[in-house]
Amino acid sequence: MRDLTQGSIPRLLAGMAGFIGFGLVVQTMYLVVDLYFVAQLGGQAVAGVATGGSVLLFVMALSQAVSVGALSLISRAIGGKDAAEAQTVFEQAMxxxxxxxxxxxxxxxxxxxxxxxxxxxxxxxxxxxxxxxxASLPSLALMFPTAALGSVLRASGIVAAPMLLQSATVFLNIALAPVLIAGWGTNHPLGTAGAGLATSIATIIGTIILIVLFGRLEMTLRMKVAAPRFAAWWRIAAIGLPSSGEFLLMFVISGVIYWALRRFGPDAQAGFGIGSRIMQSIFLPAMAVAFAAAPIAGQNHGAGRADRVRATFHTAVLISSGIMLALTLLCQLNPELPVLVFTRKSAVVAVASEYLRIVSWNFVAMGLVYSCSAIFQGFGNTGPAFAASASRLATFVLPTLLFARWPQATLHDLWRLSNVSIIIQALISLLSLRRAFRPRGAPRIP
Structure with missing residues (x-):
């Protein structure tokens, strides 16, 4: 267990974010390799995997109800030196x-x-x-226990070993992808089912190893699955459900986009699928910073160190904004370059590259959203972050439903609408965080 209430905030944040970012980059390598081999099967296979993969957002959303709630409660218990509370939350989270x-x-x-x-x-x-x-359902189901275990370790400041283990399973996934998707060495290609099966096999192996190693990584908490205590479940869910709501909204938004793109054909859906995967990869550095900021904010909040919570936010914003500005520039200069790795079909390339060129203007705003959400997780008050995300129902989902029925609408209109809705979300998040600091006696965030 690592004490995050002491030491330099920038050093703590950069150190943890580095390990987390490495794991996320390796995860993205899998997505890239997986998508590459699927793309060789044609545009409809890409659209199929992208459509099927949208369920990943749904399951990821549900897993947040456990992982975010557990991270917040355990990190604050560690900051407050309450070992019994940390153990109880861990058992009920599992x-x-x-x-x-x-x-x-x-x-x-x-x-x-x-x-x-x-x-x-x-x-x-x-x-x-x-x-x-x-084929991928086993991996989706295991997302819940692995997310719970990962959040417990992150709350304790332990990120290096879990990320190395995750990286190993991803490399296994990468090795299995061409064998199962394209039939390398077996002459029995499984197509899109092979992509899901490769993920499931690697996830099962990784989960088993994580369970075996947990006791060596975190020696103060015992691996135990206790009988359900619904009062404890509710405490975890009360914090985690708003974060689940944020991811569910992402799932709804993704589903609405795929639905709206049906009239443009599978090439448009494939282009959006490739573009959105690339964009998710671009967001990884900002996500890594946010993942690191949450336990730092949680432990310091539990210890009553409001000044360090505010410093965590400022540092996270500074780092993520700098990274996102650089990535915005790259997407403006040559968005076609990463798209051509996956497909040479001109119609798909055109959709994906224009998507990246337009939505890259909201990258800095997304970095702000991630940073605000991390601090709210540390507070154990994730409702405001959910409210900010929910604003996109009014600013994006409803207009998109109208867009689908408007004959003159273009894809560019849809991508620009997305930009406006995310900027509004970022502004709401910042205003909510300013208010959240005041009752705790912390100075206002400039």
């Missing part, structure tokens, strides 16, 4: 996670096909999406 994993498998196998039919532009895309979803 009970919640295992229950959610079983529910994910049941719902996914029973209802996944119907959902893919709603989102897909044609039958070929639907079949590719359904095959990918079925």
């Amino acid at each position: 009970s919640m996670a295992l229950t959610a994993a079983v529910a994910t498998l049941l719902i996914g196998y029973l209802a996944g096909g119907r959902f893919m039919a709603v989102l897909s532009a044609d039958d070929a895309t639907r079949m590719a999406a359904h095959a990918y979803l079925l």
